[in-house]
Amino acid sequence: xxxxxYEDIVKAVKNMVIHTATNLPEDAxxxxxxxxxxxxxPVAKKVLEQxxxxxxxxxxxxxxxxxxxxxxxxxxxxxxxxxxxxxxxTDAINKGTEEGYIEGYLRASTCDCFTRANxxxxxGYNLPAVIHYDIVEGDxxxxxxxxxxxxxxxxxRARVLAPAQGPQGxxxxxxxxxxxxxxxxxxxxxxxxGIGGTFEKAAVASKYALFREAGKPHPxxxxxxxxxxxxxxxxxxxxGAMGMGGTETVLAVHVEKNPCHxxxxxxxxxxxxxxxxxxxxxx
Amino acid sequence: MSQVHYLTTPLTDEDIMNLxxxxxxxxxGTIFTARDAAHKRLVDLIENKExxxxxxxxxxIYFVGPTPPKPGEPIGSAGPTTSYRMDSxxxxxxxxxxxxxxxxxxxxxxxxxxxxxxxxxxxxATGGAGALLGKLIKEAEVIAYEELGPEAIRMLKVENxxxxxxxxxxxxxxxxxxxxxxxxxx
Numbered sequence: 001x002x003x004x005x006y007e008d009i010v011k012a013v014k015n016m017v018i019h020t021a022t023n024l025p026e027d028a029x030x031x032x033x034x035x036x037x038x039x040x041x042p043v044a045k046k047v048l049e050q051x052x053x054x055x056x057x058x059x060x061x062x063x064x065x066x067x068x069x070x071x072x073x074x075x076x077x078x079x080x081x082x083x084x085x086x087x088x089x090t091d092a093i094n095k096g097t098e099e100g101y102i103e104g105y106l107r108a109s110t111c112d113c114f115t116r117a118n119x120x121x122x123x124g125y126n127l128p129a130v131i132h133y134d135i136v137e138g139d140x141x142x143x144x145x146x147x148x149x150x151x152x153x154x155x156x157r158a159r160v161l162a163p164a165q166g167p168q169g170x171x172x173x174x175x176x177x178x179x180x181x182x183x184x185x186x187x188x189x190x191x192x193x194g195i196g197g198t199f200e201k202a203a204v205a206s207k208y209a210l211f212r213e214a215g216k217p218h219p220x221x222x223x224x225x226x227x228x229x230x231x232x233x234x235x236x237x238x239x240g241a242m243g244m245g246g247t248e249t250v251l252a253v254h255v256e257k258n259p260c261h262x263x264x265x266x267x268x269x270x271x272x273x274x275x276x277x278x279x280x281x282x283x
Numbered sequence: 284m285s286q287v288h289y290l291t292t293p294l295t296d297e298d299i300m301n302l303x304x305x306x307x308x309x310x311x312g313t314i315f316t317a318r319d320a321a322h323k324r325l326v327d328l329i330e331n332k333e334x335x336x337x338x339x340x341x342x343x344i345y346f347v348g349p350t351p352p353k354p355g356e357p358i359g360s361a362g363p364t365t366s367y368r369m370d371s372x373x374x375x376x377x378x379x380x381x382x383x384x385x386x387x388x389x390x391x392x393x394x395x396x397x398x399x400x401x402x403x404x405x406x407x408a409t410g411g412a413g414a415l416l417g418k419l420i421k422e423a424e425v426i427a428y429e430e431l432g433p434e435a436i437r438m439l440k441v442e443n444x445x446x447x448x449x450x451x452x453x454x455x456x457x458x459x460x461x462x463x464x465x466x467x468x469x
Binding site: 044047057058061065069106107120242245274 | 285320347349360364365409411431432433449457458460461464465
């Protein structure tokens with residue numbers, strides 16, 4: 001059984017949180033540059049130019065890319081031959097999140113869902129983090145992280161379709177969600193789609209889909225084809241960067257599918273704005 | 284064709300009537316920040332006929348909740364937040380003198396109608412460009428509701444702050460027009 005100290009996890013998470021706030025990952029940057037080249041609308045092209053300039057300023061001057069530094073979302077793969085000493089893994093991830101948000105001068109965005117009171121003085125800075133665990137083989141802990149902003153999260157939707165609606169029903173639903181969202185989620189966006197499983201499994205899958213390298217096709221060619229079709233359909237909507245009209249609305253569509261009940265077809269759409277801040281660390 | 288304007292706050296009726304959806308405006312002068320909770324308080328003050336923490340006549344409100352400033356800087360990153368959450372409050376503020384709002388995302392019909400009736404505009408700034416836009420804010424001071432944290436009301440001094448007219452005082456909407464132009468119908 002390998003032992004990992006609580007403090008080492010706190011430090012790794014803290015560093016990741018601070019770095020991610022100011023450095024747009026290479027995959028997102030590449031997709032933004034491609035969109036900038038392809039865009040037909042001059043207004044949208046100008047917006048994309050500003051976004052590229054923004055990423056450069058953030059990186060060189062260590063300013064947060066966006067004032068919404070998000071809620072911290074983690075997908076954690078825990079090797080079953082690991083033992084964390086000196087505290088729990090969950091506490092370590094939360095502590096690292098808190099320290100990262102304070103030391104990085106990031107915004108505390110967590111509030112009580114009824115009173116709306118900011119919780120930074122009650123339970124800590126930007127806590128609790130949203131953590132999804134998976135137990136895997138091995139003696140390592142892999143922590144995948146995303147700073148998830150509210151604007152894009154707010155337009156996400158889930159619906160359970162009738163099986164007869166099939167793949168076309170999924171396409172129609174995703175189009176409906178993105179069309180309705182329009183300018184609100186800060187396009188150009190990355191669209192995560194979770195299909196199958198149960199209601200909540202589809203939602204988690206749609207979120208996990210956003211953690212994939214932007215534009216990297218699904219390993220199953222049939223799913224990859226479906227992703228391509230969705231991307232084509234969504235870019236026909238004409239929403240464009242910041243909703244001002246244009247040809248490049250969606251940078252990538254990522255689909256994750258799971259087997260589901262014979263009576264159900266759950267679908268979830270989770271939207272990621274252009275500031276796709278994600279990262280991972282293996283301990 | 285979209286035009287470029289350089290305007291200084293407070294804005295006048297004449298300034299507003301010169302603006303059309305799609306125009307680019309570089310704003311200079313003083314603007315005020317307010318988000319959901321601050322809007323609710325401002326509208327309550329108006330309804331109770333109490334004094335507001337800043338003069339509304341000709342004012343521009345920026346919907347933003349900035350990151351904390353680093354030592355030596357006036358403000359952190361400061362891009363626009365999604366505006367529809369302010370829809371239920373904006374018409375009252377427009378009626379009492381507000382001339383401009385800066386945010387991102389769609390507004391409802393009541394806000395568009397108020398812009399038309401009382402001569403005001405809704406500007407869009409680039410969402411997520413917080414590092415870039417924060418740099419254009421030269422001074423920032425919390426003037427009310429400090430306890431609201433990122434949602435407190437701040438007085439900002441800006442220079443050539445880039446915004447685009449989304450809803451003008453003639454009922455035009457850039458989101459609808461821009462999309463129609465690039466939409467591909469089957």
